[in-house]
Amino acid sequence: xxxxxxxxxxxxxxxxxxxxxxxxxxxxxxxxxxxxxxxxxxxxxxxxxxxxxxxxxxxxxxxxxxxxxxxxxxxxxxxxxxxxxxxxxxxxxxxxxxxxxxxxxxxxxxxxxxxxxxxxxxxxxxxxxxxxxxxxxxxxxxxxxxxxxxxxxxxxxxxxxxxxxxxxxxxxxxxxxxxxxxxxxxxxxxxxxxxxxxxxxxxxxxxxxxxxxxxxxxxxxxxxxxxxxxxxxxxxxxxxxxxxxxxxxxxxxxxxxxxxxxxxxxxxxxxxxxxxxxxxxxxxxxxxxxxxxxxxxx
Numbered sequence: 001x002x003x004x005x006x007x008x009x010x011x012x013x014x015x016x017x018x019x020x021x022x023x024x025x026x027x028x029x030x031x032x033x034x035x036x037x038x039x040x041x042x043x044x045x046x047x048x049x050x051x052x053x054x055x056x057x058x059x060x061x062x063x064x065x066x067x068x069x070x071x072x073x074x075x076x077x078x079x080x081x082x083x084x085x086x087x088x089x090x091x092x093x094x095x096x097x098x099x100x101x102x103x104x105x106x107x108x109x110x111x112x113x114x115x116x117x118x119x120x121x122x123x124x125x126x127x128x129x130x131x132x133x134x135x136x137x138x139x140x141x142x143x144x145x146x147x148x149x150x151x152x153x154x155x156x157x158x159x160x161x162x163x164x165x166x167x168x169x170x171x172x173x174x175x176x177x178x179x180x181x182x183x184x185x186x187x188x189x190x191x192x193x194x195x196x197x198x199x200x201x202x203x204x205x206x207x208x209x210x211x212x213x214x215x216x217x218x219x220x221x222x223x224x225x226x227x228x229x230x231x232x233x234x235x236x237x238x239x240x241x242x243x244x245x246x247x248x249x250x251x252x253x254x255x256x257x258x259x260x261x262x263x264x265x266x267x268x269x270x271x272x273x274x275x276x277x278x279x280x281x282x283x284x285x286x287x288x289x290x291x292x293x294x295x296x297x298x
Contacts, residue, residue, distance in 0.1 A: 008193050009074045009106065009160060010059045015186075016153040017041040017062055020072060023134050024104065032102065035064040044069075058089045068100035069093050073131075075107045078115045087122050087129050106134045108161040113137070136161040141171060148174035152181045156190045163197035169205040172198045176206070245277040252284045253293075264294060 013020050018038060024031040035041060044063045060072040071089050075082065086103055094101045105116040113135025120129040139161040142148050148155035155175040162171045175194045179187040195203065246268055253260050260268075271277055283293045 003076065005160070005193075005196075006074055006076055008190075009108075009157070010072075012153050012157055013060055013072055013106075014043055016151075017043075017060075019151065019153055019157070020062070020070065020104065022154075023106075023138060024070075024102075024132065026138050027132060027134055032068050032070065035067060040064055058093075061093060063093070063097045066099060068102050069097040071101065071103045073103070073105045075105050075112055075116055076109065077112055082116075083120050086131065087120060090129060103129065103131045104134060105131045108136055108139070110136050141165075142174055143167075143170040145174045145177055148178035149181055152178035152190070156194055159194045159197045163194070163202070164199045168199050169202035172202050172206055173209075245274060245281055246271075249277065249281045249284060252281065256284070258284075258290055258293075260290065264290065267294065 018034055018041070021032065021034040041062055041064060043060045058071050059074050061069060062072070063069040071086075071093055073082070073086070073089075090101045090103055105113075107113050107116060113133050116131055116135075117133040118130075120131075122129060139157055140147075140154065141162045142155050142158040148158075152175075155178040159168075159171050159175040162168060165171075172194055176191055179191040179194070181187075182190065195206075198206070249268060250260075250265075268277075268280070280293055287293045
């Protein structure tokens with residue numbers, strides 16, 4: 001069954017097929033021309049049935065008038081069975097569309113891009129199928145907000161391809177901001193997807209930015225973070241609780257005139273157990289000496 005990541009990447013091109021033509025201009029010396037009538041770029045039937053099974057299903061097929069059809073396959077990992085299916089896709093589309101067929105494989109993985117670019121020997125003399133591959137090297141790394149707002153869908157794709165690379169927080173930041181240009185349901189969906197593609201380091205940076213300025217990263221980021229994006233939010237809350245108890249404990253000790261030695265202060269600072277901190281705080285309220293707070297068993 002296709003993964004959510006696979007389905008989202010397919011949906012990006014279903015929503016904005018012109019993006020596919022823009023990317024092809026980066027990888028083909030003579031790319032197909034974007035049709036003047038964008039309304040004609042509707043995905044056509046992508047299920048290819050024979051008289052008997054098996055059934056072949058491509059991710060997306062575009063068949064513009066008087067131009068080559070484009071079969072788009074989103075590939076997240078190597079799959080040798082595809083090297084058998086892809087020539088069948090080309091043959092089936094070629095039977096109904098007489099203006100040529102281009103097989104395009106899009107992948108956010110560099111290793112899978114290298115695998116997909118290998119020629120496929122069909123066995124027929126002179127007929128070798130070499131897919132046109134769009135990998136992470138061909139997907140722009142958008143870090144400029146102006147560019148991201150011009151093409152929010154490309155910004156989301158950029159996050160999928162580069163969300164775990166160096167300084168990926170810059171890619172995630174502009175992608176999240178770009179989702180504000182979409183309608184609410186789609187924007188929230190893509191913002192959630194963008195966050196799922198980022199490294200933990202990038203997530204931590206963006207989470208802090210959202211907490212400091214809830215509207216900085218677009219209207220959906222705060223909603224998603226409020227729901228608790230993975231374990232980071234819960235850990236952040238726990239750290240906040242711990243710091244609050246530590247501050248309260250130090251204040252009580254000072255108010256009651258206890259001169260806590262550095263060893264005690266260090267013990268408080270290094271403690272990451274909220275229940276232990278709470279127990280010290282309760283005992284500090286009426287304890288007669290420090291040992292009664294931190295060493296009650298003695």
